[in-house]
Amino acid sequence: MNRQPLVIALAVASGLAPGLALSQDSVTTLRDEVRRAEQHLESLNQRLDALERSQGRTPPPRTSTAQTAPAPQGTNAAASTPNIAAGGPSILPPRDSVSDPSIAASRENSLASPTDPDLKGFIAIPGTETMIRIGGYAKLDAIATNRPAGDDDQFITSEFPVDGVHRDTPNFNIHAKQTRFSIEARRPTTRGVLRFYLENDFFGSSDGYEFRLRHAYGQLGNTYAGYGYSSFMDADSLPNTLDFEGPGSAPYLLVAGIHHIFSIGKGNTLTLAAEAPQSQIYNLTGDDIAVERLPDVTLAARMERGWGHLQLSGVARSVGYDGDNELGEDVLGGGLQLSGSINANENNLWVFGMVAGKGIARYTTDIGGSGYDAAIGPDGDLELLTSYGGFFGYTHNWNQDWSSNLVFGQLNLSNKNDVLAGDAFKRSRYGALNLLWSPAPSWTMGVELLFGQLLLQDGRDADVMRLQGSLQYSFVK
16 A cells, blocks of 8 residues: 555645745744654554554555654754654553563564553664664662561572571661663664664672673564573563562573564464573482583464453473483473463553473573473483463552552472472462552652462471562653
8 A cells, every 4th residue: 555645645734734824934933844744744654554453464664754854953853753663552551560571572573562652762863763762770679578588689489498597587688789771772674673672780699789681682573683581471461569570480581592473463473482492400410411402492372452462372492411321311391371461441450371381490480590390310311390380460550650569479390200309399479569659750669568488399388578668760761
């Protein structure tokens, strides 16, 4: 469909005509009229893009005159330049988030995030079609715990101490490790939107403030390559907590990989990914080493609508080890995740996730990195461990400034053939209730009550309660 003449005619009729009718207008006034016409043209293009997507067609790539035209003298170029480097607005309803995991997620043609629907803060680089934004936030957390939790900065239920002479000693901590810094660049191309995203925080060390890489990737059109979220996880389903860890059963993994998003139309996509493997085995000893011979392969089907979204993800992976005395084995594992969000109305939002599989402990928040993908049996055979669980989160907006979140999750690890020792993980539970106050878009204060429980294979357990208060300043919001 050749829509450019129609769009230009409408823009001229609605934007330029009143200005040209006044013969005595100054040059500055005419420039203002041109700028308004360009903005109106961009608005019409975006509406036509959304209409074509709703009909199952992919909008053609285009370059906006509003981006390349010089800004009127005496005006702010960033303020008067629409951000046309976006692939388009998000189909999902807008939502708020403290830690904002959605903003870094890869999306079809780099669409805007539901937590950042307007893509505010981009600045045009003069002489180019590239727009850049510096983002992130500064966050201070004050944490009081009724007994040692294993980690003073995050609420990781799998790390609760079960025994020890100091297990009932209260603890208080203040830190700003969640403070985050990001750089994002976007530009239109004939192959779709080109997006570059870099993000860091300060969780690189448990003893200090070591800079840690979170995301470093590029995406051209629907092809992504770099380091960031695994395609198996669903950032839009993560609940809104002040605690950085969140429910232990939520799939969460930062990994290097490549993926491509296939658009099926009407808000439906299919993502195929190959990601860096890592075999995490429980009881490696002596000269035994974990081996990875194939990449982890992920397939994710996603449906987005105005009421929310659903995502079904599957992962297949090879878990293996090479031992001494000619022992060693590779086993194929995999799992599924069903997750989503339901926007009941503007004041109520539900998010949820369910996960199950063999050899996928690496992908879960609570026991990722703990060596629970598989265990070596007495005969040297490798046995995959089954993990399963789920979580839900409920957000209620009391008014424009106040909101609350209720979160619960549970994760289980089976020990069918008794290959795990008595002090190994068996089950964890996570609960959170918070109250957040955001009197300004870039300023949020809140308080959160956390409860966690850990159960070991031999029946021993531990539970911890924590009260966390946070103050956060966002750079761009």
